Amino acid sequence: MRLLRLLILALTLSSPLAAWAVQPDEILSDPVLEARARVLSKELRCMVCQNQSIDDSEAPLAKDLRVLVRERLKAGDSDPQVLDFLVARYGEFVLLNPRFNWHTALLWLGPPAVLLGGALALLAFAWRRRTAKTDSPAAEMSTLTPAEEVQLEHLLKNSEG
Amino acid sequence: MIPELGHYALVLALALGLVQAIVPIYGARKGDAVLMGVAGPTALAQFLFVAASFGALIACYIQSDFSVNTVFDNSHSAMPLIYKITSAWGNHEGSMLLWVLILSVFGALVALLGGNLPMSLRANVLAVQSWVAVAFYLFILLTSNPFLRLPEAPFEGRDLNPLLQDMGLAIHPPLLYLGYVGFSISFSFAIAALIDGRIDAAWARWVRPWTLLAWIFLTLGIAMGSYWAYYTLGWGGWWFWDPVENASLMPWIAGTALLHSALVMEKRNALKVWTILLAILTFSLSLIGTFLVRSGVLTSVHAFASDPMRGVFILMILILFIGGGLALFAWRAPLLKQGGLFAPISREGALVLNNLFLVTACATVFVGTLYPLALEALTGDKISVGAPFFNSTFAPLFIVLLLAVPFGPLLAWKRGDFFGVAQRLIGAAGIALIGVAVTFASEGGGPVLVPFVIGLSIFVIAGAWTDLIERTGLLKVPARTALARARGLPRSAWGTAIAHMGLGVTLLGIVGETQWGAERIAEMKPGESVSIRRTEFHFDGITNRQGPNYSELAARFTIRRNGEEIGVMEPSKHTFPSRSMTTSEAALMTRGFGQLYISLGDPNPDGSVPVRIYQKPLVLLIWLGAVVMAFGGTLSLSDRRLRIGAPKPARSRTAMQPAE
Numbered sequence: 001m002r003l004l005r006l007l008i009l010a011l012t013l014s015s016p017l018a019a020w021a022v023q024p025d026e027i028l029s030d031p032v033l034e035a036r037a038r039v040l041s042k043e044l045r046c047m048v049c050q051n052q053s054i055d056d057s058e059a060p061l062a063k064d065l066r067v068l069v070r071e072r073l074k075a076g077d078s079d080p081q082v083l084d085f086l087v088a089r090y091g092e093f094v095l096l097n098p099r100f101n102w103h104t105a106l107l108w109l110g111p112p113a114v115l116l117g118g119a120l121a122l123l124a125f126a127w128r129r130r131t132a133k134t135d136s137p138a139a140e141m142s143t144l145t146p147a148e149e150v151q152l153e154h155l156l157k158n159s160e161g
Numbered sequence: 162m163i164p165e166l167g168h169y170a171l172v173l174a175l176a177l178g179l180v181q182a183i184v185p186i187y188g189a190r191k192g193d194a195v196l197m198g199v200a201g202p203t204a205l206a207q208f209l210f211v212a213a214s215f216g217a218l219i220a221c222y223i224q225s226d227f228s229v230n231t232v233f234d235n236s237h238s239a240m241p242l243i244y245k246i247t248s249a250w251g252n253h254e255g256s257m258l259l260w261v262l263i264l265s266v267f268g269a270l271v272a273l274l275g276g277n278l279p280m281s282l283r284a285n286v287l288a289v290q291s292w293v294a295v296a297f298y299l300f301i302l303l304t305s306n307p308f309l310r311l312p313e314a315p316f317e318g319r320d321l322n323p324l325l326q327d328m329g330l331a332i333h334p335p336l337l338y339l340g341y342v343g344f345s346i347s348f349s350f351a352i353a354a355l356i357d358g359r360i361d362a363a364w365a366r367w368v369r370p371w372t373l374l375a376w377i378f379l380t381l382g383i384a385m386g387s388y389w390a391y392y393t394l395g396w397g398g399w400w401f402w403d404p405v406e407n408a409s410l411m412p413w414i415a416g417t418a419l420l421h422s423a424l425v426m427e428k429r430n431a432l433k434v435w436t437i438l439l440a441i442l443t444f445s446l447s448l449i450g451t452f453l454v455r456s457g458v459l460t461s462v463h464a465f466a467s468d469p470m471r472g473v474f475i476l477m478i479l480i481l482f483i484g485g486g487l488a489l490f491a492w493r494a495p496l497l498k499q500g501g502l503f504a505p506i507s508r509e510g511a512l513v514l515n516n517l518f519l520v521t522a523c524a525t526v527f528v529g530t531l532y533p534l535a536l537e538a539l540t541g542d543k544i545s546v547g548a549p550f551f552n553s554t555f556a557p558l559f560i561v562l563l564l565a566v567p568f569g570p571l572l573a574w575k576r577g578d579f580f581g582v583a584q585r586l587i588g589a590a591g592i593a594l595i596g597v598a599v600t601f602a603s604e605g606g607g608p609v610l611v612p613f614v615i616g617l618s619i620f621v622i623a624g625a626w627t628d629l630i631e632r633t634g635l636l637k638v639p640a641r642t643a644l645a646r647a648r649g650l651p652r653s654a655w656g657t658a659i660a661h662m663g664l665g666v667t668l669l670g671i672v673g674e675t676q677w678g679a680e681r682i683a684e685m686k687p688g689e690s691v692s693i694r695r696t697e698f699h700f701d702g703i704t705n706r707q708g709p710n711y712s713e714l715a716a717r718f719t720i721r722r723n724g725e726e727i728g729v730m731e732p733s734k735h736t737f738p739s740r741s742m743t744t745s746e747a748a749l750m751t752r753g754f755g756q757l758y759i760s761l762g763d764p765n766p767d768g769s770v771p772v773r774i775y776q777k778p779l780v781l782l783i784w785l786g787a788v789v790m791a792f793g794g795t796l797s798l799s800d801r802r803l804r805i806g807a808p809k810p811a812r813s814r815t816a817m818q819p820a821e
Binding site for chain 2: 022023024025027042043045050051052053056091092093094095096097098103104106107110111114115118119122126129147148151
């Protein structure tokens with residue numbers, strides 16, 4: 001399945017294909033700001049690529065966004081301010097980690113709901129079985145069909161002989 | 162002539178598939194042994210015809226027969242032979258043919274090895290298997306025929322996508338498909354059990370080896386794909402939470418859950434209904450994976466509409482098998498009797514917990530992968546769900562799960578003693594705490610999570626061995642006695658320990674790579690050096706070379722550690738004139754379990770080259786852990802008790818040999 005990913009990549013980036021992200025000339029001289037820029041870049045989507053962050057992508061748009069992020073950081077923006085700025089410009093699509101709102105509620109609450117629901121179902125199941133207590137040890141064994149009885153006898157005989 | 166023969170063989174396989182899909186199941190209903198007996202020979206014949214068809218396709222590629230459309234699109238006469246062969250499945254049509262080939266292999270294996278299955282179960286299983294096969298034969302013949310000819314044969318082919326001209330293509334898709342498609346057996350067994358309306362521990366005994374086999378292949382296939390992306394894509398990542406990757410991860414997680422629940426069913430005759438449901442879900446996820454990747458729906462919702470035939474066809478297959486399977490389940494599952502009771506703290510309880518967390522993890526990946534598609538289709542809103550989402554939701558689940566892993570195998574069936582087990586794990590916990598302390602001391606601060614996760618992985622590894630050490634008495638009796646006891650232990654006990662250890666090994670690799678990795682990005686001219694920690698990378702210069710179907714620009718780096726030369730690395734760029742594409746070939750140097758990694762950017766006019774250099778400590782453990790897991794699975798598979806119906810203490814050597 002990986003190969004399709006490669007294919008898509010190859011098709012979307014028809015220009016020389018070296019998967020090559022952050023360029024040396026983009027790097028900020030201030031290591032603290034640069035580190036923040038790298039962290040932010042991993043949260044932002046390269047919108048013309050297949051599921052790549054701007055940190056990973058070498059598309060021209062990703063480069064523009066990386067430069068933009070660094071410009072905002074140099075201008076003194078905090079990390080959330082940078083993200084807000086980009087969302088205002090490009091929409092929620094730019095965030096790889098979607099924000100919680102009524103559109104993404106199912107996304108964020110779905111997995112915990114499965115965990116919680118599963119746990120509750122298990123508890124209910126255990127409780128029901130404890131109160132029912134109908135199972136005798138004999139009921140655990142499934143019965144064999146007459147044909148299987150014959151087969152079993154046959155097998156036993158064979159293994160003895 | 163050869164392509165026509167291949168095409169014809171596939172049509173014949175379809176005809177056989179139709180017979181196998183209908184006759185045995187009718188025979189099973191009527192109790193007619195002759196009709197039921199049809200299933201075996203048809204399954205074998207199907208395999209022969211699909212193999213012939215696949216062979217014909219390979220022959221077209223080897224001969225570079227460009228009159229065949231797919232060969233023209235994906236091959237080139239100057240490619241090395243191995244890539245000519247692998248390019249047969251490096252495209253949609255050929256990979257679907259590989260899919261059905263593997264499906265027919267599994268069908269034939271059930272026919273060959275299932276001699277001691279109850280007659281009606283065997284007939285039903287093979288019939289269901291054939292339903293799946295027929296659907297996919299039709300899909301290939303109607304929408305994705307690899308044998309279509311061009312009206313005029315071109316002189317030269319368009320070449321295989323350069324990114325795919327790699328040994329990875331020879332190994333990764335076949336392994337992955339063996340895993341995906343292998344789960345079809347569990348599915349067929351589940352459906353057959355529902356049709357019969359009865360199921361017992363013997364059923365689980367038959368299903369478990371097949372599930373295990375598919376799981377082993379899928380584990381290796383995913384690991385191989387991850388390593389391939391790591392060295393090919395050139396930025397050193399090994400997992401991207403890409404939808405295509407998630408498509409293979411979901412069946413793996415569900416398959417892992419299925420392995421564990423089938424264990425409960427086999428040993429304790431409990432969790433029957435749940436195991437059946439998981440078997441259906443696991444193969445459904447394999448089908449969904451195929452749909453996601455093959456329909457083009459991932460590229461965008463609109464790409465799906467631009468080639469609707471294929472997408473709609475696979476969607477119909479999905480609805481038919483998943484919907485049908487679940488409907489059958491809802492209808493027939495109440496017939497299945499509930500089995501053995503167990504206390505919450507018990508081996509069964511631990512395995513239920515395992516299933517709860519694995520299913521939640523699987524649901525997380527499922528929701529995260531499909532949510533953007535669903536939201537866009539329903540509301541038109543575009544959102545992205547990427548790595549940060551998956552990391553933050555998936556990691557907590559797996560941390561809890563991993564904490565519980567060492568406890569599971571130590572708990573007794575039916576009623577376990579949690580504090581007793583905790584006491585037995587004190588040794589493992591002690592070793593893990595030492596690991597935490599050492600990491601904490603050497604890190605001197607840093608994220609608190611790192612020492613904790615290191616400790617967790619050590620706990621998983623040491624915990625996995627606790628059971629074996631106790632059972633062999635390694636620390637109490639003389640080494641020779643312990644060795645003798647170790648030989649006497651069932652292989653499945655070894656398999657469990659080793660597979661669980663593999664989890665810890667992978668986790669260790671992940672922490673090492675993500676937390677201790679270092680990166681340098683620089684423009685370098687020949688003669689310059691950069692250093693990461695105490696390793697110096699000296700750029701010697703650039704050479705140009707000619708490959709079989711590409712031209713190569715290679716940069717030479719001399720690597721020194723503490724001033725001492727330890728080797729030479731040559732990252733390069735390959736330019737393929739046939740597709741006017743350039744690929745970056747990273748250079749890797751393995752040092753212990755870590756690697757040095759260099760990839761090149763495009764050279765600048767002034768002679769400097771942008772270079773990305775990584776130091777990745779412990780990175781190999783990520784994939785080694787997967788190999789260890791697969792090895793554990795293989796050991797377990799070779800256990801005498803797991804061999805499909807082996808009643809005698811036979812000295813048979815091969816795995817999964819039928820009795821008789």
